[in-house]
Amino acid sequence: MAHEMMVLALQLGVILLAAKFTGWFFASRLKQPKVLGELVAGMLIGPFLLGSIPLGSLGPLFPLVHGTIPVSPELYGIATLGSILLLFTSGLETDLPTFIRFSGKATVVGLGGVIVCFLLGAGITVIFHPDVHSFMDPEALFLGTLSTATSIGITARILSEIKKISTPEGVTILAAAVLDDVISIVVLSVVVGISLVSLNGGTVAWSGIGLAALKAVGFWVLCMVVGIFSAPYLTKGLKRFQSLGLLAEISFGIALILAGLSEMAGLAMIIGAYITGLSFSQTDVGPEINERVKGVSEYFVPVFFAVMGMMVDFAAIVPVLGFGMIFAVLAFVGKLLGCGFPALFVGFNLRGAFRIGAGMLPRGEVALIIAGIGLAAGAIGPDMFGVAVLTMLVASIAAPPILIFSFRGKPGYKKSLEEQDEADMVYIELEFPSERAAEYIRKSLAEAFRAEGFYLNSIEGSVRSWQIRKEELVFVMKRCEAKLEIAAKRQNESFVRLMMLDTLADFQEFVVGLKSMQSPDLMGANLMINMFAQEDKEKMNRSE
């Protein structure tokens, strides 16, 4: 036991160093997302490359573990924790009202992607594989299924890095990817059922498959509803502890529990984590929880991606390189068309459709897990497992730059998708003689809002802005040079005006106080005189 833990500590240390350095190199030198660097780091130091080199009496640092997952269960466990942290924070960064508003569109996008990918994946296997002659052949069914699963992790990480999670496209991608996972589980259970029958004979147990599907969908819907309705009450109760740290820790505990329950229901753990984050995202403490959990996730998320990279078995790819490349490219095209094309009909323009298609491109460990199940059931051979590995490799390396590229430029949705409630907003502006004065008032106002029980969070953008929030009350404060502006709903206008009035009254007092201050010139002179006081004193002593 002690030996395993020692190896785990060494492995984690090496992973963190490699992933962080490579991540930094990719981000700052190659202008690529960090996640790509972390994946590459995993490939390089993993059990299929450098990790297999024996290090004296220790042996290889990453010995090859036989089975679908080539690393030790302990290391995979830490990586899973990383994926839970990642999806929990992604949920926290998602704007829930937008998520709900776009969930219908996401369903169309997710379904489109799954159908097109499945048909392309299975079709290409029938055409190019000499032993496969029909769509119902287990090999065709499995290859169709493994091309459907989107890796929500890679997409969520990139969207978070480029601050696009809460855009209509970002939300649609994440909602569709979550749905994708639910559909993939359903498709997988159908495919396993059919494959077992065609391999061993008998009839397909549709009732069992239906039950598994119902359980997965039911759990998903139940968690969404319960989570969304209970999170505001839960945080209100937890605020009594008067510790935001404790609140964040408890909410992460809930995310872990829901992740476990999610796996029990037949879904991926990350789905439970994402739903928990999404539920807390709407509360006034959502950004505070995110800030605290992010600190921890910075340590664990790179481990997840590095371990994902470690799954790439280069030797398995070589024999199937030709077919594998065609398959991987078509799996790409399937998502771009299958998700992008329907997006055009639900309010997105061509740019938005491309973004959505690109966001659904990454394939990750889910493709390998599906292939692993097929391998264990005898439905696919080791060669087709190699195809899954290659698909994952191509998708993980090519998707991040494409996704980043796609998000450049103007919005990707048509006018009809823009928020309609602008008319109900009021904008209260104050102009100051200087930026410094505006900044001073901004800080005083922030303090005053905090004293009223509000939480403030900085919003990234070209103009400095802050979200001021307490339960359902939300304002946005902006400072543009010497101008300060607060946007509020009309019914909360008086409150904001009173807050500004009191802050101004304090400011006036401050200004009066400044005027009565001793002349700064004199103060400066005193400072300088005292600077040499010691020397002068010594001189005087010496002369005496």
Place this chain on the structure above:
Amino acid sequence: MKLKNILAPELITVDVRGTTKKEIIQELLGLLVKAGRVSEVDMVLGELMERERKMSTGIQHGVAIPHAKTKAVKNLVACIGIKKEGFDFQSLDGEPSRIFIMTLSPIDRVGPHVQFLAEISMVIKTEEARARLIQAKNAQEVLAVFGL
């Protein structure tokens, strides 16, 4: 924040008699003292007057909201006074103030203090509500305007 927990008939007067800013504030403070909600009168009076000195709390339409943060209270306290003939509280629109809503909030406790003031001013945003307050004959009629 529930108005019912903060306002009570003994915290309301429909006959403010003071003829200076200080007298009016003192009179309103008297209500809070009498009701046992504030004890350190001099300190609180100083703080209220200090706030007035910085900037008058006379807002528009005959409403004034003298308020201060003080160590003398542990929770938000409030009282209401009506002066039918009005008094020049140096309000923004120059109109004499007839409705006085005074609040005192704890200095070191986070809570909806200004928000309370805002909520109460929302109630008296309509001319009709303000007219009902000015014409109120007793504390009960004032409370009725706030739905209590």
